[in-house]
Amino acid sequence: xxxxxxxxxxxxxxxxxxxxxxxxxxxxxxxxxxxxxxxxxxxxxxxxxxxxxxxxxxxxxxxxxxxxxxxxxxxxxxxxxxxxxxxxxxxxxxxxxxxxxxxxxxxxxxxxxxxxxxxxxxxxxxxxxxxxxxxxxxxxxxxxxxxxxxxxxxxxxxxxxxxxxxxxxxxxxxxxxxxxxxxxxxxxxxxxxxxxxxxxxxxxxxxxxxxxxxxxxx
Ligand code: SAH
Numbered sequence: 001x002x003x004x005x006x007x008x009x010x011x012x013x014x015x016x017x018x019x020x021x022x023x024x025x026x027x028x029x030x031x032x033x034x035x036x037x038x039x040x041x042x043x044x045x046x047x048x049x050x051x052x053x054x055x056x057x058x059x060x061x062x063x064x065x066x067x068x069x070x071x072x073x074x075x076x077x078x079x080x081x082x083x084x085x086x087x088x089x090x091x092x093x094x095x096x097x098x099x100x101x102x103x104x105x106x107x108x109x110x111x112x113x114x115x116x117x118x119x120x121x122x123x124x125x126x127x128x129x130x131x132x133x134x135x136x137x138x139x140x141x142x143x144x145x146x147x148x149x150x151x152x153x154x155x156x157x158x159x160x161x162x163x164x165x166x167x168x169x170x171x172x173x174x175x176x177x178x179x180x181x182x183x184x185x186x187x188x189x190x191x192x193x194x195x196x197x198x199x200x201x202x203x204x205x206x207x208x209x210x211x212x213x214x215x216x217x218x
Pocket of ligand 1: 045
């Protein structure tokens with residue numbers, strides 16, 4: 001979903017360098033210095049308006065979280081929400097998931113989240129899906145050994161594609177859920193904005209957790 005550019009977005013981002021980073025390359029390899037404590041780093045690509053990453057940061061003070069969003073106005077909305085909280089374990093980036101290798105050092109990230117990523121349903125757009133093999137290679141680079149990727153979506157096409165793409169890449173599945181909200185896995189689930197919307201319409205939510213065991217990847 002494209003959001004119209006809002007005039008207040010740029011000034012708000014500029015006013016809060018302590019919470020939102022515009023040029024993420026400058027902290028490559030140094031993200032831990034941005035947090036109150038050194039602890040495992042989890043990254044969400046495409047955080048949208050930030051409900052998930054803020055909720056996770058509240059629920060898990062023992063983990064450092066970074067939310068990344070490419071649309072400036074959407075990122076600014078997430079920033080606005082995060083400013084209402086006081087979370088020493090949360091940082092936000094306005095940037096592009098295609099450039100992760102420029103933002104993070106090899107092995108700097110412990111876990112990644114992809115929530116309700118754009119499905120790009122047309123076959124000729126497959127390369128843009130965030131689970132296309134070129135993206136997986138990038139994730140492998142920045143994730144530590146055994147680093148996991150958690151993905152949630154309502155889109156069956158994207159889910160099927162992701163299972164196949166990740167399997168072909170040599171990833172190991174720790175869990176696959178075809179109806180997350182009616183499973184035990186839902187107990188500690190933090191909902192995203194899209195998730196709330198789709199679940200309210202009665203659509204099942206799919207989830208997978210895949211492990212990138214470097215040694216098994218060719
Ligand atoms: N995770 C949120 C938003 C899902 S919509 C939720 O579940 O509610 C997908 C989001 O990913 C959009 O906000 C879009 O701008 C963002 N996005 C798409 N491609 C991206 C990229 N390459 N880098 C960072 N964010 C991206």
